Amino acid sequence: MSRPTVIVTRALPAPWLAALAAECELVIGPAAPPPASAVAGTRFAGRGAWCDATWSALPRADAILSLLTEPVDAAVLDAAPRLRVVSNMAVGVDNIDLAACAARGIPVGHTPGVLTDATADLTMALVLAHGRRVLEAADDARAGRWSTWSPDGWLGRDLCDATLGIVGWGQIGRAVARRAAGFGLHCLVHSRTPPAPAAGIEPVGLAALLSRSDIVSLHVPLSPQTRHLVDARALAAMQPHALLVNTSRGAVVDQDALVDALRRGVIAGAALDVTDPEPLPPTHPLFSLPQVLVLPHIGSATLGTRRTMAELAARNVLAALRGEPLPHAITRG
Ligand code: GLV
Numbered sequence: 001m002s003r004p005t006v007i008v009t010r011a012l013p014a015p016w017l018a019a020l021a022a023e024c025e026l027v028i029g030p031a032a033p034p035p036a037s038a039v040a041g042t043r044f045a046g047r048g049a050w051c052d053a054t055w056s057a058l059p060r061a062d063a064i065l066s067l068l069t070e071p072v073d074a075a076v077l078d079a080a081p082r083l084r085v086v087s088n089m090a091v092g093v094d095n096i097d098l099a100a101c102a103a104r105g106i107p108v109g110h111t112p113g114v115l116t117d118a119t120a121d122l123t124m125a126l127v128l129a130h131g132r133r134v135l136e137a138a139d140d141a142r143a144g145r146w147s148t149w150s151p152d153g154w155l156g157r158d159l160c161d162a163t164l165g166i167v168g169w170g171q172i173g174r175a176v177a178r179r180a181a182g183f184g185l186h187c188l189v190h191s192r193t194p195p196a197p198a199a200g201i202e203p204v205g206l207a208a209l210l211s212r213s214d215i216v217s218l219h220v221p222l223s224p225q226t227r228h229l230v231d232a233r234a235l236a237a238m239q240p241h242a243l244l245v246n247t248s249r250g251a252v253v254d255q256d257a258l259v260d261a262l263r264r265g266v267i268a269g270a271a272l273d274v275t276d277p278e279p280l281p282p283t284h285p286l287f288s289l290p291q292v293l294v295l296p297h298i299g300s301a302t303l304g305t306r307r308t309m310a311e312l313a314a315r316n317v318l319a320a321l322r323g324e325p326l327p328h329a330i331t332r333g
Contacts, residue, residue: 003023004063005025006061006062009048010029010033010049011028015307023318033049033069034049034051047070050071058076058080059081061082062085062321063086066086068090068095069095072101073097074100085321087110087313087317089309090110091110092248092249094223101333102333106333107326109317109328110313112328114312120175120178122299123172124180130245132156133156157243160185162184162185162215163213164177164213164215165212165216167220168190168221173191173217189201189203191203211239220252228252229252230253236261238266238267242268243271245271246273250274251276258286269292269293270286272293274299315328
């Protein structure tokens with residue numbers, strides 16, 4: 001019997017794909033999407049790492065293991081009449097047209113849970129790095145600008161007794177709250193399904209969260225309801241000394257409004273692991289603002305986490321190919 005064909009949209013370390021390779025023919029995409037300039041005007045423009053090899057394998061594909069950089073939309077699905085599953089190596093699935101998959105009866109898998117700790121850790125890293133001016137101070141030390149122990153140099157913000165507003169009470173929001181408790185932060189939480197009040201955790205409406213928080217941290221998935229949730233009005237509701245932290249999806253923030261708010265001192269700073277678009281061009285105004293810290297979407301980037309994500313995504317594929325329910329389905333097809 002012929003082995004099923006699985007498209008893996010981007011190259012991953014071979015050991016991470018060993019279980020899939022043992023049972024399937026793999027068609028593996030490039031290590032990185034081509035630069036936008038190289039694809040402009042072709043059918044691959046804006047299509048992440050879909051390249052000739054992966055695109056032309058769609059008619060015989062039984063499964064797609066996608067990364068968040070590749071769109072899986074109606075055009076992809078129409079080109080893949082045999083497709084039995086889409087498995088995203090991410091917890092977020094905003095790159096996938098879920099309605100188009102459901103209309104074709106194709107289940108969609110993702111990788112919840114395994115990246116919670118890594119992403120919550122990175123959220124705290126952003127809070128600490130921005131709040132204590134870690135990058136600026138390290139640059140100054142390296143560049144010979146450390147002339148003495150300075151009583152009023154590199155002054156940052158105190159975390160103990162500060163108020164952290166957590167928008168979104170999924171696994172990552174809750175993991176951030178657990179870490180925040182260790183730093184003495186008081187947490188305000190806004191969510192569609194608010195937590196029960198507990199020591200250090202206060203459920204509030206979004207307006208109260210924005211106006212009372214010293215730090216606002218975003219932990220919602222990107223959806224039509226959350227796109228530009230943080231817009232000019234939301235930013236205007238924040239305190240002038242407030243810091244905005246985003247480790248969710250760039251488009252949850254209206255980035256033009258953010259640039260404007262930062263330039264006018266409406267809020268004090270932003271620490272962003274995610275932007276819109278990604279990668280953010282080096283000429284983008286956010287990079288010219290000293291009160292902004294931008295990371296290249298590394299929330300889940302630990303060796304153990306990324307490997308586990310790949311293995312979970314592979315398990316979703318193998319289950320579907322065996323006709324079994326996906327262990328981690330976002331939709332069941
Ligand atoms: C990362 O951003 C993910 O959604 O897994």
